[in-house]
Amino acid sequence: MNVSLQNIDKVSAQLTVKLEKADYQGKVDKSLKSLRQKAQIPGFRQGMVPLSLIKKMYGKSVIAEEVNKTLQEAVYNYIKENKVNMLGEPLPNEEKQQAIDFDTMEEFDFVFDIALAPEFKAEVDTKDKVDYYTIKVSDEMVENQVKMYTQRTGKYDKVDVYEENDMLKGLLAQLDDEGNTKESGIQVEGAVLMPSYMKNDDQKAIFANAKINDVLVFNPNVAYDGHEAELASLLKIDKAIAKDVKSNFSFQIEEITRFVPGDLNQEVFDQAFGEGVVKTEEEFRAKIKENIAARFVADSDYKFLIDIRKVLMEKVGKLEFPDALLKRIMLLNNEEKGEEYVAENYDKSIEELTWHLIKEQLVESNNIKVEQEDVLKMAKETTKAQFAQYGMLSIPDDVLDNYAQEMLKKKETINNLVSRVVEVKLAEVLKAKVTLENKVVSMEEFNKMFE
Structure with a gap:
């Protein structure tokens, strides 16, 4: 085997590998013997197939495989041992690389184009x-981080007067054009509302300072800007028809719930940073x-x-x-x-x-x-x-x-x-x-x- 590198210019070279039969024949023989031990061919017991038959059936493909392995090892070892700073992978030279015929050839010449990394010096100092x-x-x-901790230990309290971010629960009923409860209209018992999440400020303002048992009239379609997913969730109807429901609704408040953050105490400190780290x-x-x-x-x-x-x-x-x-x-x-x-x-x-x-x-x-x-x-x-x-x-x-x-x-x-x-x-x-x-x-x- 002979491997040589010829520089074409500062950033490219040609790598030539010459393989002789002795470089790969031992590996070929070993592979053929291994195939013979494993081959299952009608008329022969496993391991007793004539080697000549194995060569006839698999010889060409085995030679091709072992030549390729030997070639790859030769290229890899040469580049590693000679510290060739190569970019990408070697490519067969389009002009000098001859066609390979494993039926007739026993010696092979391979010519590769190699891209070389350019030489330069990268450094910085205090002038930079x-x-x-x-x-x-x-x-x-x-x-915000403190709030995150206090919210974990917070609780929900029942209150009598609504404030922003409170949650309302009550009876939701569709109204007709005269403002009366619509016969066979949409009604939702235990409907849950958070006016703070409404997209229309005028509709949101209807709920300001509301109390238990108050009956308020609002328009869900306007309040949620016609968003069908939110309307469908509130009215308990299919999304496909939710956006077309544009009636006013009455809402009788049955319950007002307020989230109260927890206290900043030693328990919270210990949960956040470990016992006794902060006091x-x-x-x-x-x-x-x-x-x-x-x-x-x-x-x-x-x-x-x-x-x-x-x-x-x-x-x-x-x-x-x-x-x-x-x-x-x-x-x-x-x-x-x-x-x-x-x-x-x-x-x-x-x-x-x-x-x-x-x-x-x-x-x-x-x-x-x-x-x-x-x-x-x-x-x-x-x-x-x-x-x-x-x-x-x-x-x-x-x-x-x-x-x-x-x-x-x-x-x-x-x-x-x-x-x-x-x-x-x-x-x-x-x-x-x-x-x-x-x-x-x-x-x-x-x-x-x-x-």
Whole structure:
């Protein structure tokens, strides 16, 4: 076997592999013997089929398979051992690659086109100034989180006078044009209303300061802006006819229910952060603010990577790529989309490839490594962030472990976690190398940066 690489230019090369019979014949013989042991052919006991018959039946396909395996191993080993920085996969040379005939040939020459990564140097230093945005944790964010906890321990009380957000229960009856209860009209006993959710302010105002036993007249169709799903739910009728019911209805109030949030007490503090971690409302709010700020760090780092990407791309400049070869590779990977897709998306793919190469170089030059414990930690942090969205800030370690282990059962999830670990570590390294222009912004201002 002979494998050689000839550079065509700075970013492309030809890889030639010459296979002789001795390179693959041993594997062919082994495969044929294995087939002989397994073959079940009428007239022969298993394992007793003549080898000559096996060769006649399967010889060509076995040779093709073993030559292909040997070829792939040769290419892979050469690229790995010689540290060839290849882009994409090797493609058969369209001019020099001869047709292969396994019936007549015993020696084979393979010629591949290889796309090489361009050489460049990616680095930053203190002369590079990059904005770093810290998202301000507003009082409203903290208050919303506090409300989430107090609502969990809240209760429903029966009251006599309606206030906004109260729930009403009573008898709903359809009226005729004269304002009387319509004979054979729609009636719903125990109908539940929350006027706060009505879309029409005039209809909503009808219920202001209403009391038990009051009889109020309103128009559901107007109140809910003709939304058939809401009307059907309230009137207990089919959606198909709900939007056509435009009558006024009377509503006799039988019950008014009000949700009363729970108190901020030690029980709530312990549920949120663990027993005895915080002991006062002031400490509780401070801890919530601290947790929200910690979650925002990932967003700030994400924006930092976007901004430093621009800096690095400008410093590296436009790189030389073997465009024709890369377009062939792109077309091969997107055959069903065709050449038009390649033409429309090639420039964008080159931009992403450039950034990918820059990141790879930075990871290597800064000795960034991803260990198993890093991936597990990221899985736990991802799980904690998901729970935090629902106000669950103190999750037992065994629960986090269980969720994290489930995430690590999926290869795609592991790849995503590894990528996130790399970005977190890369952001930390680069933040220490450049000069950060620290800026504090609101969540609204931060989000506008991505519009």
